Amino acid sequence: MPDLLGLVAYGSFFLAIIGINAIGCLGLNLQWGQTGLFNVGIAGFIAIGAYTSALLTTPATTDHIGGLHLPILIGWLGAMITSGLASFLVGAATLRLRSDYLAITTFGVAVTVHLVTLNAQSLTGGSFGIAFIPRPFETYASQPAVFGLANLALIVAVVVVLYVGLERLVRSPWGRVLRAIREEERAAASLGKSATRYRLQAFALGGAIMGLSGAIHASFIGFIAPDNYLSSVTFQIWTMLIVGGSGNNLGAILGAALIWTTWSATGFFTGMVFPPEQQARAAALQIVAIGLILSGTIVIRPRGLLGERTTVSRHLNG
């Protein structure tokens, strides 16, 4: 039954993309949902992770530096380190200032990272991007259904591990300090908690998770190019978190599923309605739709679908 197998292959691809988005969204939830840090450069941190992993894992090549052909897991780990480090530096420069400055700086990071991916040919392959990134379960690539399911299982496993880890973190004393700082910085400071230090930790960890999402995406598709990391990515992840419910890890995952489904459905719809030569134009309508969903949610239901649960401590049934 080739049709069924095709459906399985497509379905697992679709769900895998949701999982990858959910990972980025969980990273944002740590930054924004738990700590109230406004990152407008998500695409940049995802790109740093994707390119790090690609340079570490691709086979030797003359097209760009790197090509170390290291194991995929090392690539993912390296992605978390570079993206986390980049977030740390950005945070160290801006977190002591007004919250808007972090937004503006992260926006600048995304613009600059995009510029580097486009122009630093020897590092990033320029506008041609980087191809032949090793994929997990490559040996099954000739059987799309098996390949898709195996990758989906891997991605789901990463999402579950992150979810459980972040939930534990949220309920830990560390998580409580983050929310205390978010709600009332002065009160937290009076208890001897350095707001900037905790914020910096949360921001760097969230950035590392975003980098992981970029690395997994790069390994899953096998090819990356600068235009994968435009501001529309940042915008999608934000909408996912806001619609799902910021401050809620389950909401981050739910939002990723809902918004990616909406995105694909509107893409399918515009593909049906508009003739081929108008497709690029019609794709803009998808962004308008997501923009309306984001703005509408912020105004009408700012807590999102799930909203934040009151978490006091894992020792209490709060």
Added chain:
Amino acid sequence: MNPQFIADGLVAGAMIGLGAIGVTLTYSILRFSNFAHGEFISWGAYATLLTAGLIGYLAPSSNEGYGPFSVGWGVLVAGLIAMVLTGLLAVLLDRLLFRRLRRKGASITVVMASFGASMALRALLEFLFTSSPRYFSRDLQIAVPVVPGIRVTPDQMALLGMTVTLALAVHLILTQTHMGRSMRAVSENPALARVLGIDIDHVIHITWLLGGALACASGVMLGLVVQIRPYMGFDMLLPLFASAILGGIGSVPGAIIGALVVGVSEAATVQLIGAEWRAAVAFLLLIAVLLIRPSGLFGKRV
């Protein structure tokens, strides 16, 4: 190096400056960084293009280049009309989105809404006009030497003159009129301003009208010197923020000076390193200011 970069930088700085005034005013009076401000630049340019087309249809002579300039009086009149329209667009966006969120009191949510609005507004332009560039005029202009080594086109000279006029007008409004004093009062201390009977809603309206109109002027200039495309305003966003922060948030002369610094640095980079790195200049300046002097040149608080 060739001194031409100074002239190119000043022209670019003038366009950035007109946008940066709006950013610095909304930041100091409404207390949020508006990521949708770049869209006022793009929407202003397209509004001018459409209006100029309409005027050209009614009065064909309006399209002919006036004197040494590449465009006729049609574009000038259209630009003035579009400045009002763009100001109204800014007011409308505030009514629909920002005001509701402001009332809930979460200032950073307003920033997020502005980010969403900017994506939607830009995508809408892309849908309506496609991403292929448009031009006010296809005429090529000969740059004339003004001082040895520096050449400027008549259009660029006119634009520099207009920028100086507009910036002076804003400065006079802020320092000499009752409305300007009210705006500065709200910027200093909104609670006290309200107690003194200042109509804050009115001040906010005027701020948006002013910011939108200036952004439109910047867009028209950008359209004349470069081209009109849906991403033109978005690409200006980082230079706008960098200039406003470099000049010191809330300071109109600071925004202009910051913009000139950004513009000249960009032009120098284009000449020394290459045009492809132009967009990184604003980011580096921004980081430098945040590390060395976060309050900017003329700013008070952060």
